[in-house]
Amino acid sequence: MKTADGPFRLAEPVLSSDRPRWAWVLMLCACALPLLTSLGLRDTWHTMENVTLASSTETFLAQHGWHDIPQRDDAWVVPTWRGKPRLNKPPLAVWLNLMAWGDLTPDQTNPRELMLRARYVSVALGLLLIASVYWLGLSVGNIHTGLLAAFFAGTTLLVQRQARLASYDIHLTAFVTFAVAAAWWAIGPHRPDRPFKVWRYLLGWVLCGVGLGAAIMSKGPLAYPLLLLPAILCIALHRHDWLRNAGGLLIGLAVATALAFPWYNYILTTFPDTASGLSHEYAAARPEFQPVWYYVGLLGLIWPWTVLFFGAIFQPWGLATGSRRRQMLYAWGWMALIFIFFSIPAAKQQRYILPIIPAIGLMFGAFWVDHQRITDAGEKDEKLDWLRIPHWVMLAGAPLVVMGMILGYDWFIQNGHTDMAAFGKVQLPLIIFWVLLCSGITYLGAKAHWRNEHLRAGYLNAAWAIVFTSMILHAYSIGHDQLHPVYNEAVRFKQVVNDSPVRFLHMTDRHDELNEEFVFFSMRIIDSIEMDQLQDFMSDTNYPAKMPRYVMVLDNNMAADKLTAAGLTEVLVFNQDYHENEPMKTHLWQYKP
Incomplete structure (x- = not known):
């Protein structure tokens, strides 16, 4: 095919002989090595992994029935956190964890096995992300663009870290990237001579909708703009059949909404206050305001490609003769839009910016292949060659x-x-x-x-x-903090309470009543009560008459006299967490009927 002249010349089509069927398999196997290395040796320390595991475990225990937790076949429909329906996060991450635990029961497993299996789910989604980047590379370039883009994205520090944690962020990013890859394949950028096929058009946009629907069910409506930004960009830069592609985008949005609607409709009708809670969830407010340029300081998270990033980001605007600018603008524009989108809200954390990595990986792949084209044309890009050193x-x-x-x-x-x-x-x-x-x-x-x-x-x-x-x-x-000290504290706690009911006594208005790691390691659902509910708990006829009852309290100085007067005895002091200056020293009191 003869390409057009000018700065927006098109990339040559990829011949079928240039697509070895085994290349992407070898690439995924190679990227899986670091993801799987010593995956289960380090305990969970990260807040969102703790919360995801704790919510999944609570739902798992309720599905089977455990200790004082009644068995509910429909527990999976709305996962719980601290005994309450967790409505601010969709359930797909929990559902996938439950599938990974499908052959287990509470009496034959332990928290570390549950953690490892949940991390296997994240690794699988990390590989889906990497495979989707490869697919994107094929859509805007050739086999080398796809492989290098996938390698670069899959080996960044941010992806390697998040794909080894059982948290929501890798779920969102993997499914959104798959949706973008399916959309771009349906659009066919840099394939202007590709004949239109109805099956490809429908399959691509339906797969896009499936990926987007899974992303919505992983972390909510945030997935919509993460798909719309790169999809609209691709339609605009492609410039061919924009009306047909806009219709395809509507198909994808309709499929995604149809997949997510039943669950959201259920919680909105079953729990009337859900709407106000969701509006707060997506208000992006945090006590500490982060400046607009916060993510600029996180270039280290794309290590070991940080130095080359400065070459790739300027490549579309300082090209030597023979480069394909538009091919790089797809990835460059996607990266810029995601960066701006996440920089505007005050709520900023390292893990939030994970969806930018596929765009950066694609930009690296196009950048590297472009330099090979420059060399093959007998020319040099002297302004950027020095970055090699x-x-x-x-x-x-x-x-x-x-x-x-x-x-x-x-x-x-x-x-x-x-x-x-x-x-x-x-x-x-x-x-x-x-x-x-x-x-x-x-x-x-x-x-x-x-x-x-x-x-x-x-x-x-x-x-x-x-x-x-x-x-x-x-x-x-295997570092010095490989084993979480709270694990042993949870073991001590479980040895004392056994299968007896436990409540947390709420004395003051504090947010750290129950530490996430402790909740997960103890494999319990511990509801909170106030002092005026204590007598009802001790006399609850739902439990055997002679079964001991236990009460946890942080503010022991305020509660000790009242608990003693009510007939309880302090039996254990343990730490729920190990803050540097304020460990969560918790007192366990026992009541024997």
């Missing part, structure tokens, strides 16, 4: 820095520098082999890049990232 120097030095941190583990701990002891102790021969392997890949990659063998250098970059990331994730997983 700091990039490969960084890759050469990073393993040495990590090796120093691993070997210095004992010294850091002994001298009180626990913040530097992020990586646990790894056997010295393994560390040496790892450093030599990383160094060898760095040498080959830098050599290929210096010879302008950009594609070879790109794949060696990906190999380095996989080897490097696998080690640091293993070392991180």
Whole structure:
């Protein structure tokens, strides 16, 4: 095909012979290595993973019936958190966890097994995200665009971290990226000569709707703009059949809404106050305002591609002759729109920006392939060639820095520098082999890049990232805080209460009544009561007459006299959490009828 002249020339079509059927499988297997490395060795410490696991576990226990939790076959319909329906988050993440736990019962499992299986779900969704980026690369480029984009997106620090946590964010990002990939495939950017096929058009937009519907059922209506922004951008840049593609977008939106409507309609009619709660959920308000430029400071999260990011972001605007600007503008525009969208609200956290990674990965893939095209045309991009030096120097030095941190583990701990002891102790021969392997890949990659063998250098970059990331994730997983101290506290708690009912006595207006890790590790649903409800709990006839009753309280000084007067005895003191200055010291009181 002859391409058009000018800055918006089209990319050549991808021939079927240029698409080895096994390439994407090998790519996914390679990206899975760091994701699966030592996945279950580190306990859950992150708030959203804790909440997701705790809510999933509560629903799991209610499905089976456990201790004082009555069995409910329909518990899965509306998952609970702290015994109350969790209406501000859709249930798909919980449903997928329940599927992963389908062969388990509460008496034959433990929190760490539940955590590991839930993390396997996140890894699977991380691989879906990576595969979707590959699909996007094929839509705007060729096999190398897709593979490199997928490798780059899949090895960023942010994706590797979030895809190893059983949290909502990887669910949202994976399903939205799949929806975008299906939409772009239906539109067919850079394929102006591709004949229109009704089956492709309908299949693409229906798959888009399925992905969007799953994203909505993972984290709510936020998924709509995350799909609309890149879809409308692609329709606008493609400039062909925009009316037909706009109709396809409406099909996708209709399918997604049809999938999500039944659950939202159910909770809105069953729980009348849901609407006001959801409006607060999406008000994006936090006590600490984050400035508009907050996400600019998170460039480190796209490591190890941070240096190259500065080349890729300017590539569409400072091109040498022979580059394809529009091909890069798809990814560049998508990235810019997502960045602006998340920068406007005051609510900002690192995990919120995860949906930008597919766009950045696609931009990297197009950037790398573009440099190979420039070289093949006998030209040079001298303004950006210098970025190769700091990039490969960084890759050469990073393993040495990590090796120093691993070997210095004992010294850091002994001298009180626990913040530097992020990586646990790894056997010295393994560390040496790892450093030599990383160094060898760095040498080959830098050599290929210096010879302008950009594609070879790109794949060696990906190999380095996989080897490097696998080690640091293993070392991180066996660090000094590998085991959460609350786990043992929860074990002590369970040994005392056994299968007896427990309530938390609410004395003051505080938000930290029950720590998320403790709730998950204890595998209980612990409802809160106030002092005037204490007598009703102790005399509740739903429990055997001689069964002990237990009450937890944080504000023991305020409650001790009243609990003693009511006939309760303090039997245990434990910590629900280990804050630096204020551990959640909790007192457990027993009432024997």
